[in-house]
Amino acid sequence: MKLKGIRWSHQFTLLLLIAVAFLVSVHMSRHFLDPAYLLTATTNFVETGLMALAMTFVILLGEIDLSVASNLALTAALSGVLWAHFGWPLPVACMVGLVVSAVAGLANGLLVTRLKLPSLTVTLGSMALLRGAAQVLIGNQSITGFPDWFAGVDQRVVGPFPAITLLLLVAAVAWWAVLTRTIRGRMTQATGANRAAARLSGISVEAITVRVFMVSGLMAGFCGLIMMSRVGAARWDMAQGRELDVITAVVLGGTDIAGGEASIPGTMLALILIAVMRTGMGLAEINPETQHVAVGILLAASIAIPNLLRMRNGQKAQPAK
Amino acid sequence: MQAFGDLLRKLVRSRESGVLAFLLLAFAVAAVLAPRFYSLQNLRNLLLDTPLVVTVGMGMTAVIVCRQIDLSVGSIVAVSGMVVGELYRAHPGLPTPVAMAAGVAVGVLLGMGNALLVTYLKVPSIITTLGTMSIYRGLAFVIGHGNQINPNDLPARLVSLSITSPIGVPFLALFALLIFVATHIFLSRSRWGRAVYATGGNPDAARLSGLSTNGIIAGSFITCGALAGLAGIMYASRFGFVNPAQTGTGFELQVIAATVIGGTQVTGGSGTAVGTLLGCILLAAIVNILTVAHLSGRWQLAAYGAIILVAIVADSAGRRQRVTVAA
Amino acid sequence: MSLNRMVIAAAAAAAMTAFLWGCKPKTTAVTVAAPVTGTVRVCYIPKNTGNPYFDAVNNGFTQASSALHFKYTEQAPATADATDQIPIIQQQVQDGVNVIAISPNSPEALDPAIRAAEQHGVRVITIDADLTGSEQLRSACVLPTDFNKLGASQIELIGSLMGYTGDFAILSATTDAPNQNAWIAGMKVALKLPKYAGMHLVEIAYGNDDPQKSLLEAQSLMTKYPHLKGILSPTTVGIAAAAQAVETGGAAGKVQVTGLGTPNQMRRFVLDGTVKKFALWDPAQMGYTAGYLAYGLARGTIHPAAGVSFTAGTEGIRVFGTNNVISNGPLMVFNKSNIGQYHF
Numbered sequence: 001m002k003l004k005g006i007r008w009s010h011q012f013t014l015l016l017l018i019a020v021a022f023l024v025s026v027h028m029s030r031h032f033l034d035p036a037y038l039l040t041a042t043t044n045f046v047e048t049g050l051m052a053l054a055m056t057f058v059i060l061l062g063e064i065d066l067s068v069a070s071n072l073a074l075t076a077a078l079s080g081v082l083w084a085h086f087g088w089p090l091p092v093a094c095m096v097g098l099v100v101s102a103v104a105g106l107a108n109g110l111l112v113t114r115l116k117l118p119s120l121t122v123t124l125g126s127m128a129l130l131r132g133a134a135q136v137l138i139g140n141q142s143i144t145g146f147p148d149w150f151a152g153v154d155q156r157v158v159g160p161f162p163a164i165t166l167l168l169l170v171a172a173v174a175w176w177a178v179l180t181r182t183i184r185g186r187m188t189q190a191t192g193a194n195r196a197a198a199r200l201s202g203i204s205v206e207a208i209t210v211r212v213f214m215v216s217g218l219m220a221g222f223c224g225l226i227m228m229s230r231v232g233a234a235r236w237d238m239a240q241g242r243e244l245d246v247i248t249a250v251v252l253g254g255t256d257i258a259g260g261e262a263s264i265p266g267t268m269l270a271l272i273l274i275a276v277m278r279t280g281m282g283l284a285e286i287n288p289e290t291q292h293v294a295v296g297i298l299l300a301a302s303i304a305i306p307n308l309l310r311m312r313n314g315q316k317a318q319p320a321k
Numbered sequence: 322m323q324a325f326g327d328l329l330r331k332l333v334r335s336r337e338s339g340v341l342a343f344l345l346l347a348f349a350v351a352a353v354l355a356p357r358f359y360s361l362q363n364l365r366n367l368l369l370d371t372p373l374v375v376t377v378g379m380g381m382t383a384v385i386v387c388r389q390i391d392l393s394v395g396s397i398v399a400v401s402g403m404v405v406g407e408l409y410r411a412h413p414g415l416p417t418p419v420a421m422a423a424g425v426a427v428g429v430l431l432g433m434g435n436a437l438l439v440t441y442l443k444v445p446s447i448i449t450t451l452g453t454m455s456i457y458r459g460l461a462f463v464i465g466h467g468n469q470i471n472p473n474d475l476p477a478r479l480v481s482l483s484i485t486s487p488i489g490v491p492f493l494a495l496f497a498l499l500i501f502v503a504t505h506i507f508l509s510r511s512r513w514g515r516a517v518y519a520t521g522g523n524p525d526a527a528r529l530s531g532l533s534t535n536g537i538i539a540g541s542f543i544t545c546g547a548l549a550g551l552a553g554i555m556y557a558s559r560f561g562f563v564n565p566a567q568t569g570t571g572f573e574l575q576v577i578a579a580t581v582i583g584g585t586q587v588t589g590g591s592g593t594a595v596g597t598l599l600g601c602i603l604l605a606a607i608v609n610i611l612t613v614a615h616l617s618g619r620w621q622l623a624a625y626g627a628i629i630l631v632a633i634v635a636d637s638a639g640r641r642q643r644v645t646v647a648a
Numbered sequence: 649m650s651l652n653r654m655v656i657a658a659a660a661a662a663a664m665t666a667f668l669w670g671c672k673p674k675t676t677a678v679t680v681a682a683p684v685t686g687t688v689r690v691c692y693i694p695k696n697t698g699n700p701y702f703d704a705v706n707n708g709f710t711q712a713s714s715a716l717h718f719k720y721t722e723q724a725p726a727t728a729d730a731t732d733q734i735p736i737i738q739q740q741v742q743d744g745v746n747v748i749a750i751s752p753n754s755p756e757a758l759d760p761a762i763r764a765a766e767q768h769g770v771r772v773i774t775i776d777a778d779l780t781g782s783e784q785l786r787s788a789c790v791l792p793t794d795f796n797k798l799g800a801s802q803i804e805l806i807g808s809l810m811g812y813t814g815d816f817a818i819l820s821a822t823t824d825a826p827n828q829n830a831w832i833a834g835m836k837v838a839l840k841l842p843k844y845a846g847m848h849l850v851e852i853a854y855g856n857d858d859p860q861k862s863l864l865e866a867q868s869l870m871t872k873y874p875h876l877k878g879i880l881s882p883t884t885v886g887i888a889a890a891a892q893a894v895e896t897g898g899a900a901g902k903v904q905v906t907g908l909g910t911p912n913q914m915r916r917f918v919l920d921g922t923v924k925k926f927a928l929w930d931p932a933q934m935g936y937t938a939g940y941l942a943y944g945l946a947r948g949t950i951h952p953a954a955g956v957s958f959t960a961g962t963e964g965i966r967v968f969g970t971n972n973v974i975s976n977g978p979l980m981v982f983n984k985s986n987i988g989q990y991h992f
Binding site: 357360362363365366369370462467468469471472473475477480483484491559560561562564565566567570608609612613615619 | 696697698699700703726727823851858859860863864865867868870871872874888889891892895896897898912913914915916917920
């Protein structure tokens, strides 16, 4: 019960921070408070958000996936090359891209479970390998000229809402339901909390880990297609460094980096907080370096300050793992 | 002959045998693909391409052995380089040792920031250094007001460190060698070194046996920061400029990759300075061979990734075999 | 995973995709850019931050803005990544600027964002590089110099340093950089002239405009070709790295380095004799011209079309060529005697 209390308060803190960031943004730029613009601006964060949902499960298990942004680039590059250079129909090319992204995730999962390798090193390697493969495929070229039905997915709307933003919300609800309402989700939680106990109680820890990595890969691939459509181009260097944004959103959302505790609403709130800060600061013409610094401070403070308060209250801080 | 056989057996059984085998393989491939690899000039290039990664790799080895990680080293290199560059701008006559001391001091301070967050505020190191990676990078911009340090701002005697020394080998390589030897002795021969392994291998047991695990973890972060600070001035010497955005970007991954390839386990408790040194040389050699063999542009990153994966898989297979032999 | 679950997962994925790509695109009311009567606001988006070359362009803009009294800001992405420029364009449009001047990192990836900006009544001009293939999206383009002549003049530069005989190599940026490739094509044409018959281009290396990679490439060129007499690098990152490689390799005087570079980056190499001479246009002048162009577009006093001209302050007359491209100024050659006068 106590744990639950902490988690609630963390989300409450995030909500408060969002409110503060929002008010400060309104104060800093008179152009911020424009629903149409804010809705458009959300589309820039959809890929990060979708990958963060999948990453929440990965981190829940005490693992990490550094290869997501590279997987995104490879999927886009491969689909683009099959379509542009080999003349495959675009839907088929995209399907193949998705399959490859899932296989890459599966490979990560198998290396982690079968060979008992730490996911940090495995995905460090696949991060370089997958992006490198994208570079081998298209070099420094851009693949462009997609048909109208495919391009500009961020421009599609349902009423006033961008379709991809709605998709992110639906996906978040689905993810939350899977995590908290299904046996599989509970089993994943149990595995993250105590691997040995989960194994003793008959849960196939390996199967769950493999599946979570595969879903992370597939999600990254799907984001590759979204990004390819959104910017109208496939390049090997797409979303470089984005894995750090994704991990930041998950950890800021209250998921324990050591595993065992995860919160989908937390991840989404953290994403909204980052989005409001970035958009507001951008409109106020604060340069990107300073935006990075602000998010970095927020990330460290989000864990340091609660620990400090706990210490003040004479409780023991959670040890660094 | 007997002694040689023993040495050989010891070598094959050692943790570093895997990476050594890869290194020999790479050299053999180079002989076929790019014979020019063996020209004196190219070997000298190799000698200049490794010192930065080796220097920071030694600190990273200590950090990873402690079961921690430091993602902020690339940003520390940039901050230290910018500080040293600004110092030279203000005082062109600054003696080199003073500039080096300033770079190291910057690194110590930033390393202390990491250490404080990790040990006192109990923020896991991956999150701490993910955050400080951004914060320190921002600092690099603030120091130079977003401007880069141009070759003109750096004195010729700093650049000459990358050219030669009284014994013919560039000073940069000598620094790295010195740091490697010191780290090797420290980790394998000193009481403190054993404490580092104990802290990473089993923190609870280490604490119960009276070791200050927090002190050791803090020490490893400060050392890693100091070495990254030194690498900042080495960067300025080697590349002749410092740019707040470009300097050190992605460097942390190179260093971690070299350390991991060298057999250091991210789960803590094991890893050696020798292994990391070999890992650094292997990565530099591969980049160099690909460049000399005209395969530079497109294939480099993929080759890098493949090597990391193959090396860790081979290492884990080797480890299991060693366990079987022991049992 | 059982077959059943796979079917469900596939169906969910298909439904998701159908939903996404099935929605109608939003219809945007197109605002036609009308002449601005109040204060004109201009924003410049360079390729990346902390780049001395774009700092110089920024200085030119600042000069123009104080001469013409328009409000000017610069917003630079942290990395030279095309997708990083997209949110900045959107933010500037929302912020109500009249003209966006941009040095595009990748032409194609910016097309949708630039189209949206134009639909909101914001004029877009490109500087230093163009939206090759989608020129209709921007009002005009300011290129630093006549790119058609650049290749030939670079060959003359390296040729004069090597005595028109021997092996030389080119150190370029990336294999697919449009400007670089156009210039290299020009160089190859020039090399066919009898004057350059004794010169032999041994390799074109690519340093990806990354200092470390460029340095490695320059080193390896000297390793691979022991008789190399020159490295020609038509990119500011490459030429500085090549000079550094020659200096640390102790090959000054043996291997000539030249190409395009900024005086501030090259000063030490010129003064210590590693580099005898190199060329560049004046990036500040280009920013200055772009500032006048942006202001004129916003006020409705400049209507770009081939052959149309306007006066760019103290710099004089500028004429639009095909595709509304302005070739701003001549190449300048810097050497020991004149480099002291230039600070960019």
